[in-house]
Every structure is written in structure tokens, then in C-alpha cells.
Amino acid sequence: MRTEKIVWGLILIFIGSVFLLDNFNIIDFYWGSVWRFWPVIFILIGANMLLSRFGNSKTAPILVAVLTIGVLAFIGYQGSQPSTGRSWHRFGYDSKNKDWDADSSWTGSSSFTEPFTPGTARAKLYIQGGATSFRLNDSTSNLFDAEVDQKHGRFTLDRTLLDSIEVLNFKMRNQKKSWRMDDMNANETKIRINSAPVWDIKVEMGAGEAIFDLTSYKVRSLTFEGGAASFEAKLGSAEPKTEVLVETGVASVEIEVPSTSGCRIVVDSGLSSKDFSGFIKQADGTYETDNYKTAANKIDISLKGGLSSFEVRKY
Numbered sequence: 001m002r003t004e005k006i007v008w009g010l011i012l013i014f015i016g017s018v019f020l021l022d023n024f025n026i027i028d029f030y031w032g033s034v035w036r037f038w039p040v041i042f043i044l045i046g047a048n049m050l051l052s053r054f055g056n057s058k059t060a061p062i063l064v065a066v067l068t069i070g071v072l073a074f075i076g077y078q079g080s081q082p083s084t085g086r087s088w089h090r091f092g093y094d095s096k097n098k099d100w101d102a103d104s105s106w107t108g109s110s111s112f113t114e115p116f117t118p119g120t121a122r123a124k125l126y127i128q129g130g131a132t133s134f135r136l137n138d139s140t141s142n143l144f145d146a147e148v149d150q151k152h153g154r155f156t157l158d159r160t161l162l163d164s165i166e167v168l169n170f171k172m173r174n175q176k177k178s179w180r181m182d183d184m185n186a187n188e189t190k191i192r193i194n195s196a197p198v199w200d201i202k203v204e205m206g207a208g209e210a211i212f213d214l215t216s217y218k219v220r221s222l223t224f225e226g227g228a229a230s231f232e233a234k235l236g237s238a239e240p241k242t243e244v245l246v247e248t249g250v251a252s253v254e255i256e257v258p259s260t261s262g263c264r265i266v267v268d269s270g271l272s273s274k275d276f277s278g279f280i281k282q283a284d285g286t287y288e289t290d291n292y293k294t295a296a297n298k299i300d301i302s303l304k305g306g307l308s309s310f311e312v313r314k315y
Helices: 003-023 040-054 060-079
Strands: 092-094 099-101 108-114 122-129 132-139 144-150 154-162 165-173 188-193 198-214 218-235 241-257 262-268 273-275 298-304 309-314
Touching: 003 040, 003 060, 003 273, 040 060, 108 154, 122 132, 122 188, 144 154, 144 165, 262 309
Parallel strands: 122 165, 122 198, 132 188, 132 198, 198 218, 218 241, 241 298, 241 309, 262 298, 273 309
Antiparallel strands: 092 099, 108 144, 144 188, 154 165
């Protein structure tokens, strides 16, 4: 018996059962509590490869099944526990004494502002960070504002002008003199952007969450690349054409689109959960709203993921 079929079969049964029970409010499953354990999938795959190659042909399937069930039981237990915001590792660095202090406490807040230049028609925003909650839901008279509350990592903001396009790079970088490995709930970044320019927005993060309300903005493109992350975006209809690209590892993705806009979804994922209410599946495997070809405003969404949950709905 091919043991990899046992592994993937049990994983699919587990994920499907969790989504089903959670959707019917039979259980409360906290995906945020298990995201940090997603590398165990690689452990299962590696164990399966070793056992299938070197194990006894009769005992290997049993050992693989027991190991997989044990790991899934552990993940199920962790997922039933709300995230406590507890840190497993804390490290501080005293730049004066040049010593690591495991009990030192460090926290900080900072703000970033870039003024708006009248006549700016295009702008690009690149966001990079990890273990952070990014929220964008307010506008500003400046080009860009950000308020950061953090327990590890430092943010930098660079502004350049490229072919009449304002380019902003807002990213987190670890400091050698002071850093933390902490929970993302302790790191929150509130972002505001000007509603006048047409925006291209790209977010890259390993773990954390990004919640963007973009209904008031002209968004030409929105890109999200995440590992174990949560991404929520609400799009508007201020721009005739918006392109959305999402590439994730183990993530929860929720996107809202206006009912007046035509929307098309392309999905490239084998093990992800999909919920596209109000969309019609096409012969080529894509999904479209019934007004996609006739709507004045169009939104094209491309979704790529591993073990992810994708939901796109109209409002």
C-alpha cells in the first residue's frame, strides 16, 4: 500500500471535518493557534518517505497512520485553544553591556508620515513584515501615515520617485541591538493612505494578519504573499480594472467585492478550501459573476495556496 495516500487521506479528512464542524458552529477552531505548527506537514512527508522505503511492507502503513493521527490530534487540540498571546522565546540585547538578557523587557511605538504632493496620480506601496497585524481602513491628507506598536523588529520607510510614480517601501527589519521573538498580537501597525492616487499595493509577510478596507481607494493591483497568515480585503469600484494576486502557504483568505463589479477568480490549489458564493464555475475551471462580461468595473482575482481557506463574496 502506498503510505502517502494514507497521510494525505487523513489530512484531508481532518481539514474537511474541521471546516465543516466550524462552519456549522459545532466547534470553535482557532487557526491562529496552529499556524506556527505548519512545518509538521514536512515532518509527516519525511517520515512517510522513510517508512515507505525502509519499513516493513506490512507495518509501514500502520506506523504512518499512527504517526499522522497523533500529529493531527495534537494540532486539533492546539486549534481548540484560543491564542493567549504568550511568548515562547524572549531575548533582549543590552548594547551597553553587550550581553543577552532573557528576561529583559522591550516595547516601542513609532509613527511614519510622508506628505502628499499635489498632482500625484500614481503610487506604489510595498509592505514587508512578520508576526504583525497590519490594518488599513482610514484615509489621510498625507500620502502615507503609519502608527506602529511593536515588541520586536523595527520598521523603515523609504520613498522614491520612479517615472512620476511615488514608490513607498515600508518594511520591518530586526535590530542587532534589540529584538524579540514574540506573538503577533503584540505587534500592530495601523496604516492610512491618500485616496487621490491610483495605488499598487503589495504585502509580503511570513506570519501575521493583514486587514485592508480599500473601498475608498483606487486600487489598480493588490498582491499578498504570505506563509502562515490571515488576509482580509474589501475592495471598492473606484478603478475600472483591479487585479488581485494571492499566494499563500497555510492561510485564511477572505476577499469582498462590490456586487456591481464583474469578478473573475482563477484558483491554483489542490488542498485548499474554496467558498465562492454567487460565482458561476466556468468550463475552464474559473469562476465568474454573472455580470463579468458586461460590468463597467472588473476585478480579476488569482489565488494560489497550499493548505489554505479561500473565500470570495459579494457585498
